[in-house]
Amino acid sequence: MAxxxxxxKPATKPAPEVGPVPAPPEPISADIEANPFAAVNHCFDLxxxxxxxxxxxxxxxxxPYREMRVxxxxxxxxxxxxxxxxxxxQHNAARGPYKGGxxxxxxxxxxxxxxxxSLMTWKTAVADLPFGGAKGGIQVDPKGxxxxxxxxxxxxxxxxxxxxxxxxxxxxxxxxxxNAQIMxxxxxxYGEKYGYTPGIVTGKPLELGGSPGxxxxxxxxxxxxxxxxxxxxxxxxxxxxxxxQGFGNVGSWAARILHxxxxxxxxxxxxxxxxxxxxxxxxxxxLKHNNENGTVTGFEGCDQLxxxxxxxxxxxxxxxxxxxxxxxxxxxxKVKAAVVAEAANHPITPGGDLVLDRxxxxxxxxxxxxxxxxxxxxxxxxxxxxxxxxxxxxxNEELERFITEAWRQVRVTSLQERLxxxxxxxxxxxxxxxEATRLRGYV
Ligand code: NAD
Numbered sequence: 027m028a029x030x031x032x033x034x035k036p037a038t039k040p041a042p043e044v045g046p047v048p049a050p051p052e053p054i055s056a057d058i059e060a061n062p063f064a065a066v067n068h069c070f071d072l073x074x075x076x077x078x079x080x081x082x083x084x085x086x087x088x089x090p091y092r093e094m095r096v097x098x099x100x101x102x103x104x105x106x107x108x109x110x111x112x113x114x115x116q117h118n119a120a121r122g123p124y125k126g127g128x129x130x131x132x133x134x135x136x137x138x139x140x141x142x143x144s145l146m147t148w149k150t151a152v153a154d155l156p157f158g159g160a161k162g163g164i165q166v167d168p169k170g171x172x173x174x175x176x177x178x179x180x181x182x183x184x185x186x187x188x189x190x191x192x193x194x195x196x197x198x199x200x201x202x203x204x205n206a207q208i209m210x211x212x213x214x215x216y217g218e219k220y221g222y223t224p225g226i227v228t229g230k231p232l233e234l235g236g237s238p239g240x241x242x243x244x245x246x247x248x249x250x251x252x253x254x255x256x257x258x259x260x261x262x263x264x265x266x267x268x269x270x271q272g273f274g275n276v277g278s279w280a281a282r283i284l285h286x287x288x289x290x291x292x293x294x295x296x297x298x299x300x301x302x303x304x305x306x307x308x309x310x311x312x313l314k315h316n317n318e319n320g321t322v323t324g325f326e327g328c329d330q331l332x333x334x335x336x337x338x339x340x341x342x343x344x345x346x347x348x349x350x351x352x353x354x355x356x357x358x359x360k361v362k363a364a365v366v367a368e369a370a371n372h373p374i375t376p377g378g379d380l381v382l383d384r385x386x387x388x389x390x391x392x393x394x395x396x397x398x399x400x401x402x403x404x405x406x407x408x409x410x411x412x413x414x415x416x417x418x419x420x421x422n423e424e425l426e427r428f429i430t431e432a433w434r435q436v437r438v439t440s441l442q443e444r445l446x447x448x449x450x451x452x453x454x455x456x457x458x459x460x461e462a463t464r465l466r467g468y469v
Contacts (some may be wrong), residue, residue, distance in 0.1 A: 054377045062141035062350055068376050070144065073452025076445055079460055086469065087459060090140055092116040096186035098164055100179045103172050110179065114162035114187040116196060117143035120462035123194050124160035125150055125400060127201030127229075128208070133349065134163035141350070142201075145371055145393060146400070148455030153397045153432045155404045160196055162187065168203050180208050184215035191216060193225045193411070199403045200229040202349070205275065206241070210234050225410035228403035237406035239421035240399075245279030246422060247398015247429045248345070248369050249287060251390060254433050259388055261342070261365055269293040269341040269363065271300075272348030273322050276369045276396070278313060280345055285309035293331065293339045297348070299323040300331030302339060338362060346373035353378040361387060368392035383446060391448035393455065394432050401428045 058064045067088055074084045098110040113136055116124040126146040129139070139161045147159025164183055168176060190196055200209055209227045213234060216226045224235035232238065239246065256263045268289045270277045273296045281291050290306035298321045301307065307328060315325045323330060337344065337357055344363035346352055350372040353361065358374070358381035366382065367390040368374065374382065374389065382389055405421055440450035463469070 054375075054380065059354065059375050059377050061137055062372060063137040063144070065351075065372060065376055066141040066144045069448060069452050070148075070456065072445075072449045073148075073456045076443055076449060076453040077457045077460065079456060083460060083463070087118065087456065087463070088144070090115050090117045090143060091119065092190065093136070093140070094187055094190055095136070096183065098179055098183045098186065100175055100182065102175055110164050110166050112162070112164040112183045112186065113139045114190060114196070114198075115139045115143040115160060116190065117159040117161075118147040118459060119158035120459050120466060120468065121151060121158055122156035123158065123192070124196035125155075125157035125199070125403065126160035126162070127199045127399075128204050128212070129161070129163035129201040130166055130168040130203040131163065131349070132165060132167045134165045138350070139163050142371055147459060148452055149393045149397050150400055151455035151458040152393050152436065152451050153401055153428055154458070155400065155428075157197075157400070157404065160198075161201070162198060163201070176208070177211050180211045181215040184212045185219065188216050188219055191226060193223055193407075197225065197403075197407060198227050199399070200275070202274070205229075206231045206236060209236075225407050228406040229399075230406070235406075235410050237402055237409055237416065237421060238418035239425070240402045240406055241275065242279045242283065243402035243421075243425060244276045244369065244396050244399035245283050247401060247425060248276075248280055248367055248395050249283045250398070250426045250429050251395050251433050252284075252343070252367060253287075254430050255388075255390060255437070258437060259365075261388070264288045265290060266342040267292045267304075267306075267340075268343045268345060269336055269339050270345045270347055270369075271295050271336050271352065271373075272346070272370065273316060274347070276399075277345070277347035278316065280347060280369060281307075281309050282313065289343070292341055293336050294322050295331060295333065295336040295348075296322050297333070299333055300336045301325050301328035302331050302336075303328045304340075343367060346370045349373070351375050353382075355381045358382045358385070358387075361385075364388065365390065367395050369396050371396065379446070379448065389447060391436075391446075391451050393448070393451045394429070394436050397432060398425055398429055401425050 058068045094114045096112045098112045100108045142161035150157040209230045212227045230236035266289045268291045293302040338360040340362045343365045345367050347369035353374040355377035358378040365388045436451045440447050
């Protein structure tokens with residue numbers, strides 16, 4: 027990795043240098059490695075310990091407030107009746123309405139959704155948004171489904187969870203395999219019962235009250251964090267060789283934005299496989315290829331990669347932007363990047379974290395790096411409530427302000443408390459939720 031010559035220097039506020047960041051205690055149990063909710067709770071425990079949260083409050087803050095499980099019957103186009111299972115987990119609302127995406131994925135079981143809901147609680151608190159944390163999803167592989175089947179499934183799921191949604195109660199958004207069209211169907215299905223309520227979901231199409239910049243927000247936020255972190259953590263962005271796992275909303279926008287910032291995107295992958303070109307991939311042409319073929323594989327002039335190969339490719343910055351748990355201890359031993367920026371949620375297991383830390387690889391954690399999505403969702407909700415449209419310039423200006431400030435606080439806390447960036451972020455989030463809980467007199 028092309029580390030710059032200058033010494034580490036915080037951009038906005040000087041912070042004391044305290045030497046190497048201590049790793050969390052070993053060993054990591056098999057359950058923590060295998061179960062996403064246990065993995066998030068492992069980080070929570072370390073953050074809560076650093077924040078000085080008493081044991082009984084730790085149990086309170088870890089436990090989801092409400093978990094809803096619903097059947098989702100769908101009449102498939104061939105006449106078959108499929109009965110799918112959907113969830114909405116509301117984790118914590120001490121700081122404001124529950125907020126979190128909807129995922130359609132075969133691995134979206136209750137523990138995955140709980141993990142993602144908990145992450146949202148800490149993420150909205152780190153970004154200092156007036157929201158709590160939630161997540162929802164349907165355990166399904168939507169890839170082969172027709173538009174009619176997807177629409178039916180979305181409307182039925184929305185109708186079944188609608189009793190616990192509300193503009194000041196719980197506001198869903200897109201996540202894996204859901205997009206602006208799915209949000210439009212959710213808004214309409216909710217509106218059928220409760221009347222026109224555009225602010226009930228974020229990530230909507232612009233025509234229905236969506237915000238400029240919401241689609242690119244997660245990747246744009248990641249770019250702002252990289253810009254702030256590079257001079258402080260002593261790595262170069264210009265000319266940096268970047269590898270991106272996942273080429274959906276977050277991955278493809280990250281490729282587009284980093285390409286414009288003069289990074290060299292050398293490898294990308296999706297669920298079907300990956301491509302590699304050490305001289306840098308022509309991203310505008312790749313975007314066209316992906317639009318036409320629905321995959322990055324088969325793109326001319328590149329070497330083809332097997333699924334998973336991307337994570338250990340020779341590069342400077344690795345951006346996992348697909349599913350969770352992909353970098354475990356074994357993969358972490360083989361990572362060649364100097365920086366891993368977590369665009370996906372919990373892509374690194376606690377065991378992987380320990381290995382990357384021992385190897386001196388910088389990990390920029392999900393709870394701050396991918397917060398751009400929920401930050402601009404907050405702006406969309408604000409615009410819906412005010413019935414006033416912001417410009418793209420204003421959205422990105424405010425996004426940069428929010429996420430750079432969150433990054434600065436995480437970095438300073440990490441130095442002052444001698445914690446990894448991840449545990450520092452958890453410490454900040456947990457302290458804020460704890461304070462809100464105390465002020466409310468909740469227990
Ligand atoms: P998406 O559905 O638009 O894209 C997912 C991409 O990952 C696709 O290209 C898919 O082919 C690929 N993929 C799936 N499984 C894979 C595998 N095993 N190996 C390689 N690639 C694989 O989803 P998205 O919205 O871009 O979300 C990606 C990640 O970012 C998720 O972890 C999500 O929780 C996180 N995230 C998304 C947002 C958002 O605003 N959309 C915000 C914060 C975090």
